[in-house]
Amino acid sequence: MSDESVFDELNEECGVFGVFGHPDAVNLTYYGLHALQHRGQESAGIVSSEGGTFTSHRGMGLVTEVFNRATLEKLSGDTAIGHVRYSTTGESLLSNAQPLVFKYREGDIALATNGNLVNAMPIKHQLERMGSIFQTTSDTEVIAHLIARSGYSDLREAVKEALRMVKGAYAFLIMTNDQLIAALDPHGIRPLVMGRLGDSYVFASESCAFDAIGAEYEREVEPGEMIVIDRDGIQTDSITGQTRRAVCSFEYIYFARPDSDVGGLNVHAVRKRLGKQLFEEAPADADVVTGVPDSSISAAIGYAEAAGFPYELGLIKNRYIGRTFIQPNQQLREQGVKMKLSAVRRVVEGKRVVMIDDSIVRGTTSRRIVRLLREAGAAEVHVRISSPPVKNPCFYGIDTADRNGLIAASHSVEEIREAIQADSLAFLSISGLLKAIGQGGGGPHHGMCLACFDGVYPTEIYEDALVKQG
Incomplete structure (x- = not known):
């Protein structure tokens, strides 16, 4: 057996948090990320939007190491998304710290995700052959390029098209100048929940983050669901009609906070x-x-x-x-x-x-x-x-x-x-x-992913993923 490290614990990739329509969105996101710190200790970041202008700060380390009063005061807006990361895809670099921000033909776009795309490398290689230049080694950037290359002028349709092309586990928060989009993969492998704080909407990887800011839990984001929030209200859509819940069993065993x-x-x-x-x-x-x-x-x-x-x-x-x-x-x-x-x-x-x-x-x-x-x-x-x-x-x-x-x-x-x-x-x-x-009874519809125990994966596993993980 290897003695490479003192602790051979399992590590989860990351946690996401988002707020739409609250004057204190930045501070709420900071406290939400603090509650999700157990999901990733490598890097942290917040992107906020005010009047169509993005401000952001990212850094390596814990939430309390990346942010202080001065850095938080530089961020402003009533909409924000945040991220804590532990890398499984992509190196431990500041450039891979999320949320990632990109220029889009309709304006700025910021992305934060929890999960891993198993077909990211084949798509990335195809995009590079078509002229795309990648700035990070994170699979999250693949989604940004797919959105940018979409033939749809409507961002919602472009996001849906992009998400239909990727496979694996993802809980996405996507922020534009005037809207917040939340999306979950068709199997719901990674958790994502929605809450309310007054008239504002909040999203988080875990419900414990709502307790930290006094928000009221509303519901889980459903597998394959996309929720769009803008000044006109909230709309729900489906990424695909083919869904089957397979939440990661280790959320219950180890990853999620007990509360x-x-x-x-x-x-x-x-x-x-x-x-x-x-x-x-x-x-x-x-x-x-x-x-x-x-x-x-x-x-x-x-x-x-x-x-x-x-x-x-x-x-x-x-x-x-x-x-x-x-x-x-x-x-x-x-x-x-x-x-x-x-x-x-x-x-x-x-x-x-x-x-x-x-x-x-x-x-x-x-x-x-x-x-x-x-x-x-x-x-x-x-x-x-x-x-x-x-x-x-x-x-x-x-x-x-x-x-x-x-x-x-x-x-x-x-x-x-x-x-x-x-x-x-x-x-x-x-x-x-x-x-x-x-979930007694087992079988193919037990509602959980047990692949690390029984080798039955809810999605196709691509050769690049097998090479990466062995």
């Missing part, structure tokens, strides 16, 4: 059910249950309740370790995990501990955490994972390694247990996952 609702379900409540289902499938004879902070805590509480064991904070996360912390050699990598996570000796010493985590990618993190617990005096460490084994790469906006880097793709559960040095190991079953989320 968000996805598909009408509270994420914290779902994760507790995942933990309870996990105990039903894989009980452990133990003294205490602990979760790997933060995303596994809800599942650990559910497991503990079902088991009748006490839930304890056996692992504490240091929240002040920067994301750019560098581990230049193996010794410092090992020290790095102790800087970010600490085991509480008085909780685990002499105890048989059940450690709940949401996933195992390469296995390096799990092995180090098991070691932390043993060094703190744990008598036994039983690892339980609140998702099925991740055996396949994701092409829709999660930076899973190629298949060769996924330990479950080539190792049995027992082999993984030996590799992470746990006393026992068990994963949640796919049927148990569906049952806990409330």
